[in-house]
Amino acid sequence: MNATIIDPLQGDFPEVIEEYLEHGIMKCIAFNRRGTLLAAGCSDGSCVIWDFETRGIAKELRDKDCVAAITSVCWSKSGRHILISAADKSLNLWDVMKGDKIYRTTLQQTPLQARLHPGGGSPESTLCLVCPFSSAPMIVNLQTETTTTLPISFSGGTTTGAPPRNKFSDGSAHYTPTAACFNKHGDLVYVGNSIGEILIIDHNKNQVRGVVAVSGGAVIKNIVFSRDGRHLLINSSDRTIRVYENLLPLKDSLKSLNEMIFDNILDEGEMVKSAGAKSLLLFREFQDSITRVHWKAPCFSGDGEWVVGGSASKGEHKIYIWDRAGHLVKILEGPKEALMDLAWHPVHPMVVSVSLTGLVYIWAKDYTENWSAFAPDFKELEENEEYVEREDEFDLMPETEKVKDLEMNEDDEVDITTVEKDSAFSDSDLSQEELRFLPADPFPDVSEQQEKHTASNSKLGDSKNSDSPLSEETGAMNHDSSQIEGMENSGGEDGGMTYLKRRRKPSEKVLELQAQKVRKPLPKAKGGLGKSSKTKSRIGNGIGIEQEQDMNNFGDEFGIDD
Known part of the structure; x- marks a missing residue:
């Protein structure tokens, strides 16, 4: 599978580090649904929201009651709320626009991962799925602060906890953290336990409705759905990433699953296994058979065409990219820093990764210059060809343009109000209420130069x-x-x-003519203001001569020649 590397020009995926973001020590990241905002949880308990278009900090959410490291961040479907879990066992829901904390609750265990219910603006948006460090996953209602522990094992029609994998030296049972996630519309929860099983759970009734056994029986470390909800990704401790095809309909998945169970005549255990087999189908397996590395933070691309996983080896910052056919297409090698988390941009072929030092690296495609793209009618030729001109090529009005003019109907109404939906977000019914960008908060910025200029003017x-x-x-x-x-x-x-x-010194003849002009009597003005106007004219001429003589004296004193 890894023997051949496909030509990179065949796919649209990142290739090089374009830029890096730096703000404290960042631990985990998450894009909003549109990919315009990037949230990063820091080790000091704050959450930084970056404007991904400008690569600037749009807002910083800081809780004075939380100084522990952030373990996960999750956006709501509308992008107006963000859920933050921290190492101090706290769970906070924030209003992104106002920067206010809406709900805060403290759990009994440290939450490793927390995900909001994908209910959009419905009341179910206050529900969240939490995967603690030392207990089974649970559904938490942030509004009522109630928790419901989900089953993590199914045996003979009863739901129990997963059996311990091993024991500590003192004989106490060792618990393996369990991975879980919502499906696309949030009516089912998929749980991957430590004995290699995928449990499909109705979280409203807290019942297991389907079980799928993973080959190998290894511990499931990560479980995540693709953006369109058609594929499910499983990362196991046997160093293999498995992708399953979701056979259930995207809407009313729970209803369809219940119909499968009621149509069966077998016992409850067989019904649950049969329903699981009809819900998920193994699609592809991804692994590195040469290095046999463990995978960290695997996920799908925004369009679901690529599968990406980070190397969990210490001192390595490698990102592996496969296509859905199972071929390894690219290995991204970063700095000599361990990889902590990564996320694929929802729209663009870009990957964002977090290193152990707290830096966030932005991986993008390496575009080459193609000057022919600037001319839409230009065609590149690999070799010289004889050009045959058209008959009407140099006409003032070619026949092709005449045909276009005839096809245009000037009476047709042009719709300038309807906005075409993006194919990547065609399933969204919250496009008008969705938060895509955060407004800038201007503040007065008086520089030192302005202060100096103001002081000099006052002096x-x-x-x-x-x-x-x-x-x-x-x-x-x-x-x-x-x-x-x-x-x-x-x-x-x-x-x-x-x-x-500075003017030249006038000659003696010019001075004599000016003196005669002053002695010459001025004509009388018509009206009663002749005298006053004559006086003003004499005063004005006198002042002008005095200024001019002063300027001449000024030139003589400082050595200014003619």
């Missing part, structure tokens, strides 16, 4: 209104170089320029 204003050296320099025009800078700045502010324009 400049104070200097203009007081007897400061700057005001004295601009009024008296002293002979210091610093006084020149003050004159240039003040001139730029008054005249709307950035510097003071």
